[in-house]
Amino acid sequence: MKVKVQSLDGGKPGKDIELSDEVFGVEPRADILHRVVTWQLEKRRGTARGARERSDVARTGKKFGRQKGGGTARHGDRRAPIFVGGGKAHGPRVRDFNPSLNKKVRMLGLRMALSSKARDGNLVVVDSLDVKEAKTKALKERLGTLGLGRTALVIDGDALSVGFALASSNLREINLMPAVGANVYDILNHDTLVLTRAAVEKLEARFNG
Structure with a gap:
């Protein structure tokens, strides 16, 4: 699956990126996604x-x-x-709020969540999150040109862009996290998923490794 890579700083967009069908081309199943989301939410609960x-x-x-x-x-x-x-x-x-779920099911649910965003056209790939100036107003205008939905989850590689993190901290509709924190609930809970090249590489290596 080929996806057009866009530029966040207004420069020339990069070359198209080839997404792995094993990660972004899986047919989503509602029962698997429901099991993983239920497991995540139950694991968050704190007992009295x-x-x-x-x-x-x-x-x-x-x-x-x-x-x-x-x-x-x-x-x-x-x-x-x-x-x-x-x-x-x-x-x-x-009370015991520590349910168990097989690792294979959790990994399959994450691949299905990524694939659902790619299939519905709600996946945006950017070259990087580097911005010329860490200003909220400028970043909001630039994000508006990417055609994002009401809410967006932005996933970067191992290290987050400091400038982007500062500029997006006042935007309630934007959430930022590293690739290691990608999870089914947050992906499905946002209208648009924004990945950097580094995030795509980390996610594909996570499943192929």
């Missing part, structure tokens, strides 16, 4: 700090009063929730 219930409190279990004749309730021990220092009644418990 568990409270000590009646059985977890280290207090005496000795009956501290008579069963009858004391004029008080018939309590069995001091671990009851109504006493200071007693256990919490129906308190929060530690």
Whole structure:
């Protein structure tokens, strides 16, 4: 699959780049994408700090009063929730939000997410993210000429462009990340995917390596 390489700084566009069909030409499947996105979101969840219930409190279990004749309730021990220092009644418990998903399925989901953007025409490849001046206004005007959607995910190689990162930090519709952080949820959650040449090389090497 050939894709036209565009220039971000207004210079001459580079030569067309050949995208690997094994990475950008996979037929997307909704069930695989759904499994990977569900796995990602569930893994993000943080569990509550568990409270000590009646059985977890280290207090005496000795009956501290008579069963009858004391004029008080018939309590069995001091671990009851109504006493200071007693256990919490129906308190929060530690839950396990660490699901498992095979690495093959996760990698397949990422290839399908990349392929879906390429198939729908929502994939833009730029030569690099180097800009002449790190100004938000100038960058926004330049990005407008690329025909991006409402939101865009920009993926660079190993090292992010400092100038682009500074200029895009005030643009809520632009998110920037290195190639190592590419994931299914963020790719599908943006209208347009912007890749640099370095990002394409890193992603293809990630699957071929």
